[in-house]
Every structure is written in C-alpha cells, then in structure tokens.
Amino acid sequence: MMESAGAGTPGSGVEERVQKHAVMLHHLGVAMDRVVQTMDCWERQRVPPVPPPAQQGSPLLTPSAPGSSGICLTLPKEYDGTASHCQGFLLQLDLYLATIHPAPLGHERVSSLVSKCGTQPPESCFFSLFCSTGCFMVMLIGLLRYAHIIEKHENCVLNTASLSTGWICAAGLIMVGNFQVDNAKVLHYVGAGVAFPTSILIVCLQSALTHRLAKTHGEYNVGQLRLGMSLLAFISLVLSGVFFIQESFALQHASAIFEWLFCIIIMLFFGTFAFEFGDMSGDTLMVLARGGGVQGFSNSDHKAEEAGGPKHHYQPDGIAML
Known part of the structure; x- marks a missing residue:
C-alpha cells in the first residue's frame, strides 16, 4: 500500500513529464537537423524544394504559400490564452513569419532613400510630380536671379555659369522624377549623377556671386549664411555617397539620412533668395x-x-x- 501510494506521488508525475518532454525535444532536434541538412543540400544543388503533401485528417487545413525560402508552413494553432502554451505559440508564429516574410537583405532594408520612397504607386506619382515641380522652380528661380543681378549690378561669368548649371540640374531632376530606380535604373542614376553635382555647383557659384556683389552688412551676412549652407551640403553629399556603397545596413541607413539632409539644405538655400527678390x-x-x-x-x-x-x-x- 505504501509503495503504491508512493508511486502516485506528484514527484513521480513530474519526472515522467520531464522525460516525455526530453524525448520530444530530442525528436524535434533530430528533425531540425534533417531540415538544415536538406536545405544545405538544396542550396548546393540549386534544386527548388518540393512541398510535402498535406496529411489527411490534419487539423491545420489552410497551408500557407511558400515564401522566398521555398518552405511551406501551415498557420499556427489558435492560442487558447494559457500561460503554458504561450511560448510554444510564439515559437510557431516566429517560424511562420520568418518563412512567409523573411528578413530583407542589407540592400533591401534601406527603403528610406529619396529614390526608394517613390518606386511604387501612388508614391511614384507624387514623387514624379514633386520632381517636375522642383525642376520648374529651379529654372524659374535661376532665371529671375540671373535677371535680378543684371538689373541691380551687371552681368558676369559667374552669373551666366550659375544660370546654365541650374538648367542642367533641372534636366537631371526631371530624369530622376520620371524614371524611378526600380523601373529604369540606368536613366535614374544618370539623372541623379547630373542633378547632385550640379546642385552643389549652383550653391557654390551663388555663394561666390553673393560675396562678390555684397555692399551692405546684410548682404555680407547672407553671403556667410549661403557659404555655410554650401559647405554643409557638400559634406552631406560626400558622406552620403561614401556610405551608399558600403554593405553595412547601419552605414546605408546613414547614407539615407545624409541624402535627405542634403536635399533639405538645397531647398533652404533656394529659399534665401527671398532676400534679393524682395525688391x-x-x-x-x-x-x-x-x-x-x-x-x-x-x-x-x-x-x-x-x-x-x-x-x-x-x-x-x-x-x-x-
């Protein structure tokens, strides 16, 4: 009687559960090893995996579409709200999401670049609209600035060069806006290669022109402001280009930040022409x-x-x- 009572104690039940879970974990580990070996074999042979047929009578009747890894997983079981099943449910959810929506690669993660923000509709429509409007404003402001300098002072080489550079920058900007990077990469990069260097050249020429024509203390202050903004824009563009060619996700993210900073500085620089256009x-x-x-x-x-x-x-x- 004592032995039978001792056999039914809670301690023995816990040991049986521990052994049962240990066996289950062992089988799960063996299965995972087989999965890893099979995936390695597929990678070496470049053979697309074939999803296994669905088992008859399985409670999970809704198989998910295979993700980029080629593995077909069913939906996780419904969570009943108990604390003991929480960890298992989260593990199933992680495996399912990792298969259906795998983590993007380093070059796919950086979607905050200016070009990447306008690749899919309707963002691409607004991106093209903003670039076209910016192209028109660059041409208009450059033309008014050119005429204003001739009216107040006299024409010079810097003034003509600034007008020509501005119109070349507008041509590159219209190419960037109408040829998105995912649809016409070559034309997009050609436009970017024209727009970015010429925009730096514009701000440098206008800064030199402001210092050359300055006569009052306020005009000298505007010249100093434009000189500082030109220096910041040049540094931002150089850092953005250096970080863009790197493989690190953190550096490419920094490249996107400096690219947006460069665009903001250029727009603020054109806003400083309000000092001259006031009269x-x-x-x-x-x-x-x-x-x-x-x-x-x-x-x-x-x-x-x-x-x-x-x-x-x-x-x-x-x-x-x-």
Whole structure:
C-alpha cells in the first residue's frame, strides 16, 4: 500500500513529464537537423524544394504559400490564452513569419532613400510630380536671379555659369522624377549623377556671386549664411555617397539620412533668395525681354526723363511673391 501510494506521488508525475518532454525535444532536434541538412543540400544543388503533401485528417487545413525560402508552413494553432502554451505559440508564429516574410537583405532594408520612397504607386506619382515641380522652380528661380543681378549690378561669368548649371540640374531632376530606380535604373542614376553635382555647383557659384556683389552688412551676412549652407551640403553629399556603397545596413541607413539632409539644405538655400527678390520690380522682366540689355534700357529712360517725358517708376509688385 505504501509503495503504491508512493508511486502516485506528484514527484513521480513530474519526472515522467520531464522525460516525455526530453524525448520530444530530442525528436524535434533530430528533425531540425534533417531540415538544415536538406536545405544545405538544396542550396548546393540549386534544386527548388518540393512541398510535402498535406496529411489527411490534419487539423491545420489552410497551408500557407511558400515564401522566398521555398518552405511551406501551415498557420499556427489558435492560442487558447494559457500561460503554458504561450511560448510554444510564439515559437510557431516566429517560424511562420520568418518563412512567409523573411528578413530583407542589407540592400533591401534601406527603403528610406529619396529614390526608394517613390518606386511604387501612388508614391511614384507624387514623387514624379514633386520632381517636375522642383525642376520648374529651379529654372524659374535661376532665371529671375540671373535677371535680378543684371538689373541691380551687371552681368558676369559667374552669373551666366550659375544660370546654365541650374538648367542642367533641372534636366537631371526631371530624369530622376520620371524614371524611378526600380523601373529604369540606368536613366535614374544618370539623372541623379547630373542633378547632385550640379546642385552643389549652383550653391557654390551663388555663394561666390553673393560675396562678390555684397555692399551692405546684410548682404555680407547672407553671403556667410549661403557659404555655410554650401559647405554643409557638400559634406552631406560626400558622406552620403561614401556610405551608399558600403554593405553595412547601419552605414546605408546613414547614407539615407545624409541624402535627405542634403536635399533639405538645397531647398533652404533656394529659399534665401527671398532676400534679393524682395525688391524685385517690373524692370526685371524687362531685362529678360530685352535679352539682358539693362544698360540700354536705363539709358533710354534717362533720355526720356531729360526730354520732359513721363517718368515710369516700377515699384515692387507681385513678382516678388515668387
């Protein structure tokens, strides 16, 4: 009687459960080893795996579609809410998600690059729209800046070079926006190779032009601001290019950060032209209409005033709102 009572103690039941779980773990380990060996054999032979046929009478009747690894797993069992089954359910869920949605590679993880943010619709539509609008604004601001310098000062090599560089940058920007990297990689990279260097050249030329034409203390301050922004943009572009060619995920993520920082600095740089465009008048458009001949335009006005003709004073108008 004592022996039979001792055999039914909770201690013996726990030992039986431990042994049973140990055997189950052993079988599971053997099965996992076989799976690993089979996958290694498939990788060496490059043979696509064939999913096993579904077992009859299995409670899991909804097989999942094979992921990129080729392994077909069924959905995890429904979790009943008990604490003892929580770890097993999480393990099944991890295996299922790892098979159906495997972790992306290093070059696939970095989707925060400017180009990668506009590859799929509807993002690609907005990306193309923003790049096209930016192309138009670069051409317009460059043209107004060119005419404004001729009106207030005189034409020079830096002014003409800045206008030409801006229009080349606009051509590269329109290629970047309309040829997404996943659809036309070569044309996209050609456009990026034109847009990024020319944008740096624009800000450098405009910074040098501002320092050359500065006469007041405020104009010198604007020149210093543009010089600092040009330096930051150059550093951001160099770091972005250096980190982009690396295999490390962290460095490629840093490349995306510096690329966005570069774009923000360039947009803020163009915003600084509001200081000069504040006193823009109708004479600026007349300079463009006369092909840059502001001196002839001023001389004719001076002769008209000496002859007693009406004086036309162009006040700042809606053009400055651009």
